[in-house]
Amino acid sequence: MSGDSDDDLAWETLDSDIDYSCPGFDVRRDDVRLPDGTETDFHYVDEPPAVVILPFTPDGDVVLVEEWRQAVGRVNRGLPAGGVEDDDADLAAAARRELREETGYEAESVERFHAVEPANGFANSVHHYFLARGCTPSETADLDLDFNESIRPVTADYARFRDAVFAGNVRDGRAVLGVSMYEHAHGERDAD
Incomplete structure (x- = not known):
């Protein structure tokens, strides 16, 4: 995943998978580690340009x-x-x-x-x-x-x-x- 990983606000992506797929877009789940060390998940719409x-x-x-x-x-x-x-x-x-x-x-x-x-x-x-x-x-x-x-x-x-x-x-x-x-x-x- 692109981004500025050196920024102290950056999240670390630990794993990524598609939870739901349909024509036009997917719903992706990233397992992430937040700057304070908390591990959680984040869902977002994943679609082509x-x-x-x-x-x-x-x-x-x-x-x-x-x-x-x-x-x-x-x-x-x-x-x-x-x-x-x-x-x-x-x-x-x-x-x-x-x-x-x-x-x-x-x-x-x-x-x-x-x-x-x-x-x-x-x-x-x-x-x-x-x-x-x-x-x-x-x-x-x-x-x-x-x-x-x-x-x-x-x-x-x-x-x-x-x-x-x-x-x-x-x-x-x-x-x-x-x-x-x-x-x-x-x-x-x-x-x-």
């Missing part, structure tokens, strides 16, 4: 997904995203694949602009954010959804979507974080 795409059409609209989210019991409007697969050549390839599978759009270019650990108190996930430009509907790609996905791709005016994010009307954490990071890094530069 993910890509999150902020896709723009040539006209500046944003391509979004409306998706049923069982955990909150409603349709969620957010950014296309998905796990990195073993056969993905690199993260950019995964971003292109997820965009195509979830929206039917192809990107002229993709550029990684940030990475975060969105819930590192209980999950080891890392989300890699990509900016996709020149996104147009593919003539050959139909949606290729996972068995447990119910998704409807839509396009929206980016400024309206951004305003909805900042007004608190978009609740999807990946979308809120992606738009916020994009605005911080690109907003002023792209406005010129």
Whole structure:
């Protein structure tokens, strides 16, 4: 396990095993020794890296997904995203694949602009954010959804979507974080 093992806050991992496995993630149990010598266990969600795409059409609209989210019991409007697969050549390839599978759009270019650990108190996930430009509907790609996905791709005016994010009307954490990071890094530069 990576980390700063020289830090006096570091835990020592004594053993590690998967307690539960399902499509998309595992629940892992680590047997650990705390800095004060106490031995205990710690459970967390163990999942592969993910890509999150902020896709723009040539006209500046944003391509979004409306998706049923069982955990909150409603349709969620957010950014296309998905796990990195073993056969993905690199993260950019995964971003292109997820965009195509979830929206039917192809990107002229993709550029990684940030990475975060969105819930590192209980999950080891890392989300890699990509900016996709020149996104147009593919003539050959139909949606290729996972068995447990119910998704409807839509396009929206980016400024309206951004305003909805900042007004608190978009609740999807990946979308809120992606738009916020994009605005911080690109907003002023792209406005010129």
